[in-house]
Amino acid sequence: MAKRGASHRLRRLIPGTHPARRIQVAIHPEVLPLGLALPSEPALAAQNGVIRIAFVASAVPRRCGIATFTADLMAAVKAADPAVRCIAAAIDEPNATHAYGPEVRWRIRQGDKASYRGAARAINESSADVVNLQHEFGLYGVWRDGAYDDHCVPMLEELKKPVITTLHTVLPKPEAQIREVVRRIAERSSAIVVMAETAARLLGEAYGIERPSIVIPHGMPAIVPRGRRRLKRQLGMDHRTIISTFGLVDPRKGLEYMIAAMPQIAARHPNTLYLIVGQTHPELLRKDGERYRNELVAKIESSGMAEHVRFVNQYLRQREIV
Structure with missing residues (x-):
């Protein structure tokens, strides 16, 4: 049996998605050469030219x-x-x-x-x-x-x-x-x-x-461009305009501000879907449990945005995010 790929896992996690073929994403690391002299330090004692x-x-x-x-x-x-x-x-x-x-x-x-x-x-x-x-x-x-x-x-x-x-x-x-x-x-x-x-x-x-x-700006994987419409069809979201936030859920990301803006966005663009992709940060989970996520859910429900904001409460590998 063939292995199921990232798109299958995402379809399982995102409500309303449908079976489709596997999405293959190629990642090509790109390197930005940077010259860096360590100030006020002796020369590095490299052994055999190896740092x-x-x-x-x-x-x-x-x-x-x-x-x-x-x-x-x-x-x-x-x-x-x-x-x-x-x-x-x-x-x-x-x-x-x-x-x-x-x-x-x-x-x-x-x-x-x-x-x-x-x-x-x-x-x-x-x-x-x-x-x-x-x-x-x-x-x-x-x-x-x-x-x-x-x-x-x-x-x-x-x-x-x-x-x-x-x-x-x-x-x-x-x-x-x-x-x-x-x-x-x-x-x-x-x-x-x-x-x-x-x-x-x-x-x-x-x-x-x-x-x-x-x-040094925070980088991201260099990916081979894929057809956006085709990818959305594979995820069962071809009729939606998708906005997404990915990574560990944490108050420092200000997700509540995006949720607060969704009623105005949805009023002008009714097919918009905001996906919050990622599990709660482990440190936050140990300290406060799911209190922050529950607060976000309450904001979504009180603003009537349940059809426009969805959570994918799962840690995703980099390939799946890409």
Whole structure:
């Protein structure tokens, strides 16, 4: 029996869709060469001309956007220079472990400050030339009674290798404690990478960080163009104009604003369907359960938009999203 593809799985998950043939999507990684000189650091002690990069982040198969991002980044780095060697320290979610690939040399127990320091010491003793730390507040700290207990700065203090830190969240109006944490992260990093010019500007204006950041826009898979109408027919939605949001459901995405706009959109374009594709973020689920999703459902029902907004409450692989 032939394997069922991504479109079949999506049809099972999206109400009102119908059986159709498998959708095949080809993904072609594209690499943007970037020259980066580490400021105020000694030359990298590359062995035999090989640079070894230690990534600190969550790692696949953990269901986490940072994990997917880091896997794609490692693949792009190796595609740009096959001589680069990538190793990783993976942040394990609380009460769970994963079977990682061979690139993962160390594990960090999320929420355990000593574990972050221990990983830093292990990296110091390794052959890594440089560290790339992918920062998201939930991965490097714990909220307790409204206060943020940061684990990233202690790790950076322990690390003796040059560190490039990628900030995935730059809050526009940070509380004093968060502002200080980000400032200290920047002080202890050889370079800071953000994904938008707005984030780079905020680091100067809202955080008082004078050193310019490196802006590398968040990428996406390069795909072979497919006929939009044919794909919608295969999903049983050929009569709908589709708007979609994909990824882990999280209040930071502002889904409620799109839901609030749907009555006006549907009034002008009655065939519009807004798909919210993705499961609730695991960290949010552990903390609050499905409270946020239930609030969104209530907004949809109270606005009479049940026929125009649908959830696909499922974690989708990158191929299925594409």
